[in-house]
Amino acid sequence: MNKIYLDHAATTPVHPEVIQAMLPYYTDFYGNPSSVYSAAQKAAAAVAEARESVARLIGAAQPQEIIFTSGGTEADNLAIKGVAMARANQGKHIITSAIEHHAVLHSCQDLEKYFGFEVTYLDVDQKGLVNPAELEKAIRADTILVTIMLANNEIGTIEPIKELGKITRNKNICFHTDAVQAIGQIPVDVNDLGVDLLSLSAHKFNGPKGIGALYLRRGTRIVPQMSGGAQERRQRAGTENIPGIVGLGKAAQLAGLNLSKKMEQTRRLRDKLIRGIETKIDRVILNGPRDDRRLPNNVHFCFRYIEGESILLNLDMLGIAASSGSACTSGSLDPSHVLLAIGHPHEIAHGSLRLTLGLNNSEEDIEQVIQVLPGIIGKIREMSPLYDG
Amino acid sequence: MYSEEVMDHFNNPRNVGKIEDADAIGEVGNPVCGDIIKLYLKIKDEQIEDIKFKTFGCGAAIATSSMVTELVKGKKLDEALKISNQTVAEALNGLPAPKMHCSNLAADALHKAIKTYRNEEFVEIDHHCEHSNFCHKEIKIELEEESK
Known part of the structure; x- marks a missing residue:
């Protein structure tokens, strides 16, 4: 059976060139870069090179603005808690959106619960977009940080970060964006976006797991969340994950190559999949925008009258890997907070399916999904007491 | 995640459908x-001659529904009432822990059908609400809004 992987928003396969680049740093140059001997210095040089590659990918002015972390979650925690603690004496109000990743939402909730911060969670519209006017209204004299994601991990909405950044810029408010889903999918430039901090994660763009980075604009102060040695310019202690950092650097180089061509190709497959599903299956709802405010690799539907896990199990039996925002797959009893935030009632949110494309997906993969999905949806609907045929 | 028995009942559910002239219906x-x-x-004569199900839910919800119909078809009502959610889960060789409370409701539906048929009171334990923040009022409001 031909395996079809359509869950690239969850994670991606590591590019063979990335693996090759990493290997010598397990076998030969395993020295601790803080040491003086030559093998260790080779590792230190590799870290410097990777830092430059990541800086180049996101248009950072200096490589020193990149802090390596254990992944996107740590980068989000470091950005939010780090800025909050550094600026607590100036104010204790933070603004975020209702559809952020849990790494952001729970960081904000921790600050509310344990450190007396107040957090405003901005609503989004039906497409998942934050309204800049709403941000403007929510800003108070004691607002110190705004954190809004660049692209949503579930429904693929690309937020108007540049517009939002213009609002915060002249108000002495730090602006952070979680760009974990956007990097490698769309061009990202920290100066164009006007952000002070940006989180990214290697395994979302064909790099290894366990490594990510926080962009920290020069002059932006944070309180480190990991105490210890002097690594990462004292912003993040701990011996560097050298093979991971090298892998991230290589993945960043590859992500930047032919990006517009890759985007065009992925968009074409995405639109074919969306059209196919909408043509062949009735009573479906496409979540997220249809235009260029949607990530090129994201397809997200709600199928009425049925529950998402049943769809996933049926797809898996045919070798197709996908994901859902249903309660059964979210690990809680509630369906996805994103689907509720865009206005879906619970029973519709339960029937969601996310298909996210990657570099290895072919035209045939898409055709295969379009061919089998109507049968699966039909079979599950036949069983549903909510469906009347 | 699921046992072979669960996957079997999920893939080939027994007794799916609706009985138009049903003597008893139980929905939970x-x-x-x-x-x-x-x-x-x-x-007929205190015996379950036929039973069918319709289920909206995850793999466990569908498999438990299928299993309960298989367990009680042809049984006397008193015997059928001895079947609990636990019996159904055991017949399926177990369910993942999170599913035990939230998707293991098929025996409740059976009990509700039989008690309603006998004009007895059925007290529904809301398994979901033991664990989540919803209350019936919120659910009702939401459903009303949806039907508009």
Whole structure:
């Protein structure tokens, strides 16, 4: 059976060139870069090179603005808690959106619960977009940080970060964006976006797991969340994950190559999949925008009258890997907070399916999904007491 | 994640459908929490002659529905009442822990159908609400809004 992987928003396969680049740093140059001997210095040089590659990918002015972390979650925690603690004496109000990743939402909730911060969670519209006017209204004299994601991990909405950044810029408010889903999918430039901090994660763009980075604009102060040695310019202690950092650097180089061509190709497959599903299956709802405010690799539907896990199990039996925002797959009893935030009632949110494309997906993969999905949806609907045929 | 028995009942569910002239119907769960099980029974001389189900829910919800119909078809009502959610889960060789409470409702639907048929009171334990923040009022409001 031909395996079809359509869950690239969850994670991606590591590019063979990335693996090759990493290997010598397990076998030969395993020295601790803080040491003086030559093998260790080779590792230190590799870290410097990777830092430059990541800086180049996101248009950072200096490589020193990149802090390596254990992944996107740590980068989000470091950005939010780090800025909050550094600026607590100036104010204790933070603004975020209702559809952020849990790494952001729970960081904000921790600050509310344990450190007396107040957090405003901005609503989004039906497409998942934050309204800049709403941000403007929510800003108070004691607002110190705004954190809004660049692209949503579930429904693929690309937020108007540049517009939002213009609002915060002249108000002495730090602006952070979680760009974990956007990097490698769309061009990202920290100066164009006007952000002070940006989180990214290697395994979302064909790099290894366990490594990510926080962009920290020069002059932006944070309180480190990991105490210890002097690594990462004292912003993040701990011996560097050298093979991971090298892998991230290589993945960043590859992500930047032919990006517009890759985007065009992925968009074409995405639109074919969306059209196919909408043509062949009735009573479906496409979540997220249809235009260029949607990530090129994201397809997200709600199928009425049925529950998402049943769809996933049926797809898996045919070798197709996908994901859902249903309660059964979210690990809680509630369906996805994103689907509720865009206005879906619970029973519709339960029937969601996310298909996210990657570099290895072919035209045939898409055709295969379009061919089998109507049968699966039909079979599950036949069983549903909510469906009347 | 699921046992072979669960996957078997999920893939080839027994007794799916609706009985138009059912003698008893039992429905439990709610769409807010993602599981609704509806059982249709044909009863003659205190015996379940036929039983069919319709279920909205995850793999476990569908498999438990299928299993309960298989367990009670042809049984006397008193015997059928001895079947609990636990019996159903055991017959399926177990369910993942999170599913035990939220998707293991098929025996409740059976009990509800039989008690309603006998004009007895059925007290529905809301498994979902033991664990989540929803209350019936919120669910009702949501359903009303949806039907508009």
